[in-house]
Amino acid sequence: xxxxxxxxxxxxxxxxxxxxxxxxxxxxxxxxxxxxxxxxxxxxxxxxxxxxxxxxxxxxxxxxxxxxxxxxxxxxxxxxxxxxxxxxxxxxxxxxxxxxxxxxxxxxxxxxxxxxx
Amino acid sequence: xxxxxxxxxxxxxxxxxxxxxxxxxxxxxxxxxxxxxxxxxxxxxxxxxxxxxxxxxxxxxxxxxxxxxxxxxxxxxxxxxxxxxxxxxxxxxxxxxxxxxxxxxxxxxxxxxxxxxxxxxxxxxxxxxxxxxxxxxxxxxxxxxxxxxxxxxxxxxxxxxxxxxxxxxxxxxxxxxxxxxxxxxxxxxxxxxxxxxxxxx
Numbered sequence: 206x207x208x209x210x211x212x213x214x215x216x217x218x219x220x221x222x223x224x225x226x227x228x229x230x231x232x233x234x235x236x237x238x239x240x241x242x243x244x245x246x247x248x249x250x251x252x253x254x255x256x257x258x259x260x261x262x263x264x265x266x267x268x269x270x271x272x273x274x275x276x277x278x279x280x281x282x283x284x285x286x287x288x289x290x291x292x293x294x295x296x297x298x299x300x301x302x303x304x305x306x307x308x309x310x311x312x313x314x315x316x317x318x319x320x321x322x
Numbered sequence: 323x324x325x326x327x328x329x330x331x332x333x334x335x336x337x338x339x340x341x342x343x344x345x346x347x348x349x350x351x352x353x354x355x356x357x358x359x360x361x362x363x364x365x366x367x368x369x370x371x372x373x374x375x376x377x378x379x380x381x382x383x384x385x386x387x388x389x390x391x392x393x394x395x396x397x398x399x400x401x402x403x404x405x406x407x408x409x410x411x412x413x414x415x416x417x418x419x420x421x422x423x424x425x426x427x428x429x430x431x432x433x434x435x436x437x438x439x440x441x442x443x444x445x446x447x448x449x450x451x452x453x454x455x456x457x458x459x460x461x462x463x464x465x466x467x468x469x470x471x472x473x474x475x476x477x478x479x480x481x482x483x484x485x486x487x488x489x490x491x492x493x494x495x496x497x498x499x500x501x502x503x504x505x506x507x508x509x510x511x512x513x514x515x516x517x518x519x520x521x522x523x
Contacts, residue, residue: 273410280418282422282425283479284479285478285479285481286412286414286418286479286480286481287405287407287412287480287481288481290407290412291407291409294407294409294410294412295409298409309409311409311410311411312409312410313410313411313412313413314410314411314412314413315402315412315413315414315415316412316413316414316415316418317415317418318415318417318418318421319418319421319422319425319479320421321425
């Protein structure tokens with residue numbers, strides 16, 4: 206999560222931190238009806254114990270500048286998982302492309318749990 | 323697959339037993355270091371015995387690798403169901419399917435408890451349901467209904483067209499008499515509290 210995506214503008218360099226990409230992805234994912242919340246990974250749970258909140262969304266930028274995002278999700282009971290996953294992938298892709306102009310390679314979804322709303 | 327697992331477990335158990343027995347024997351001074359040394363000298367002197375020892379070593383390594391792969395492979399297989407879409411991969415943890423099935427106990431009133439175990443492999447999704455029933459119901463009818471509902475729910479929520487095999491084990495049936503007896507026992511215990519009738523006004 207320490208990487209920054211850099212681009213050159215007329216005035217200088219613009220760098221977008223991975224946390225920003227993760228935040229955009231998180232907001233876009235939770236916008237979708239049927240998504241209960243973003244799941245938590247082991248790392249984020251450990252940090253939470255120490256009182257620090259970190260995103261469980263993994264962002265990876267390869268050498269060519271393509272972004273891969275891995276989103277753990279908790280989905281509401283009764284929803285169609287593939288349908289919700291597709292919507293999340295589409296919305297996250299649109300949001301990232303719109304807000305960051307980055308090239309998205311993969312948006313991988315891991316459904317971690319199901320909860321009744 | 324189970325036969326290989328059992329064979330592997332027996333193999334490792336026998337090796338550990340042999341090591342344990344050798345340690346016990348050496349602690350009683352029955353086996354001397356010279357005896358072990360002689361055995362190794364004998365094994366190294368003859369070409370045939372050296373080949374046998376080498377092949378045994380190779381076999382042990384192969385058995386260990388295949389056993390480890392069997393266990394780890396099985397573990398990985400049991401963790402998730404995955405499919406790919408145009409935007410990337412979607413992975414569904416199997417405990418999601420288990421949670422989903424657990425929620426079904428509220429749909430069928432005869433079910434007291436539902437403990438699902440979900441395994442996914444190349445053949446499809448295997449669901450084992452351990453069921454505790456509230457009362458004596460028509461078991462064939464109830465289990466068929468449970469199988470249908472479970473299958474339909476998994477297909478509806480996961481949207482997958484893979485084969486779903488559902489096995490049901492009825493582990494317990496709580497009879498009405500038993501429930502009433504329990505309730506009476508609780509009532510008895512409550513009334514038996516000394517000075518239970520004296521309350522503060």
